[in-house]
């Protein structure tokens with residue numbers, strides 16, 4: 001972990017919440033909501049300091065995949081809205097965000113780039129109708145989801161046929177169980193692989209991540 005801190009910010013220049021990030025990997029929904037509620041006020045300042053580029057990269061994947069700019073996109077685990085902001089900057093105008101953390105959702109709302117924002121637990125069914133989105137992106141969030149296979153099915157249900165599912169997953173969590181959930185979704189003919197990236201930098205300026213934990217970007221087409 002990052003070294004001594006004076007209470008609100010660490011020696012690395014970002015907040016204590018950011019320093020505690022790896023500790024939360026196994027936390028349950030209530031603890032996660034509390035953690036991200038607490039971090040919401042400083043998250044947007046911390047993430048750029050840690051070298052976080054995933055929101056921008058995810059938005060460019062949507063553009064590369066030809067997702068129309070006026071099409072509805074679900075930002076699953078939107079947090080404070082850094083991901084929605086990059087989608088809007090890329091030209092997207094119909095973005096729905098869901099997250100566990102109310103304070104994060106409020107920070108997302110203040111960015112004025114989401115059409116809808118809802119508090120949802122992605123370990124449960126998503127409570128959207130079938131085929132309502134052209135794409136879903138889930139960036140920096142699968143770390144915390146326990147019902148991965150169910151969530152992948154839900155993504156394929158709420159995205160229309162031919163639509164895009166884009167997610168990131170940490171290299172240390174891209175394990176057998178995670179791969180099995182992907183393969184089960186593929187075997188059930190719910191999606192087909194478009195691309196699986198090389199391991200990419202995640203939080204290169206955070207000492208718990210830097211050279212130790214990378215992320216993969218996966219892109220699927222819904223069948």
Ligand SMILES: C[S@@+](CC[C@H](N)C(=O)[O-])C[C@H]1O[C@@H](n2cnc3c(N)ncnc32)[C@H](O)[C@@H]1O
Nearest residue numbers: 036077078079099100101121122139140141144
């Ligand atoms: C690292 S943040 C990523 C936020 C945003 N996608 C980004 O890239 O900045 C992870 C987010 O996942 C949310 N989260 C964790 N578990 C969740 C769950 N089961 N359902 C919905 N959101 C969840 C947290 O509240 C947090 O906002």
